Amino acid sequence: MRVAFFGKNFDHSFTHPIQLFIEHLKEKGVEIIVEESFSKFLEERMKDTFDVFSGSLKKSQADYLVSIGGDGTLLDTVPFVRASNIPVLGINTGRLGFLSNINVDSVLKAAEALINEDFELDKRSLLEVEVEGLELGENNFALNEVSIHKKDTSSMITIHTYLNHTFVNSYWADGLIISTPTGSTAYSLSCGGPIVMPGSQNIVLTPIAPHNLNVRPLVIPQKEELTLTADGRDESFYLTLDSRSYTVANNSKVTVKPSSFCFSLINLKDQNFFSTIRNKLHWGVDRRN
Template sequence: MNITIHGINFQKEFVPYIEQLIDALHQHNAKIYLTEAFLKNLKKSGAKAAGFTVLGSREELQHMDFVISVGGDGTLLDTVSMVGEYEVPILGINTGRMGFLATIAKEDVGKAVEVLFDGAFTIQDRILLNLKADQPLFNGVPYGLNEFTIHKRDTSSMITVHTYIDGEYLNSYWADGLIVSTPTGSTGYSLSCGGPLISPLAKNFVITPVSPHNLNVRPMIVSDESEITFTIEGRSKKFLISLDSRSTAVDASVKLRVKKEKFVAKLVKFHDYSFFDTLRKKLNWGFDLRN
């Protein structure tokens, strides 16, 4: 079995768990590949590891059986960007804080490898957002798992985002910005701006304004078959747009449209995984001393 391990950064206290992960993979005769970013941090941490190959190019991922993301949810989002159209299943081991996407606790890495090789898991297809623009953006990676965001840049003045659904005018949002979120991303930025929680396998996008000036404006759920287009106005000549954690400044003249990506992100979920259980644990959802 060919397995790539990817990670952006990790603290020294996580080194024993990473060594345990690599040892467990060796015990199952896996062929281990490390991304350059992960290898750099591995050397920096002083971890003891051997018997691996450095991933030479992104194209090699198409020959992988799994990619293991070691880090927090941000690392898993970066892993999704790296895997892209190859749709290699991704297993997230959480060394971060929240762990909505990277759901395997670091203490369970040994058990996780056993479950992975036993096949006691399901693979969830998570939809991605695709950004179309009339100029190249995001270095040829115009997709994201969580959300696409339009935001004011360097002024206290709000912006106006004229929004259309399949060419039909929806609304002009006077706000600090606007979020288009997938169901997966509904527990992220959208949630903090008052957006609804959406089951991750739902077929929807949610449009959530950021600090809207019109108090009667509310988040809106639309079909993920919709194409959403925008025109932006404001005092500033530049605005920020982002896909997950990647952001760039654009001119107001740039034409932007968002729709569902043709491929999906495949996330490995073990049989005891429950989205609703995760909500209760990570958000203290429904927590009450009376319970």
């Protein structure tokens, strides 16, 4: 078995559990490879050397990819595995950790789960984006959300939205979020959107600070195609795919549709969507006691 690692620099307090995790895998005969830019940091912390990789991973290179960081780090793993659909396990050294939901005190349990292939695979859908006059290349996808947002102005923008060529609405707002079920607990939730279960095959249109307070989030089937254009007092607007932002000229057509590939997230056997919601959002907790 071969396991790839990608991550961001982490605090010294996480060094020991991460070292335990890697050493346990190596003791069981697992080969370790580390993303090139992360390897320099990890080698310094672990006082060890690793084989490295760069760019997208092939199935022949790794069986699994481990993300060390927060949810943003895990989102950054998608370009590495998109073609191969290599499953990803997220160890949380960040903050909330909806996707990177393995706490550092469970690293040995997670290592055993990988070695014995004793885990649940959670298939997550993505969105694919095309922009008139802008080449996005191979990074034209989003696991959490696609958002359109005003740029360099305090004024609203107007986002004209069509579903399969049927007019939906012109949103007068600071922006609009097109969220997957995975992203429904992220930016969309903070703007009043609903929580949507993974696998429900829906997406959510959530306006950002709409001028008309009667405009509410809208849930639509993910299989449909959205077409959007935006205009405002500025000559351009921001288009964001997860953490990647682009400047787009006003009235350029933006097309959002289901991606041709999915993302495989590893959950331990005692984890599921509802346990994550309860733990991260403190559902069922009475703070008065």
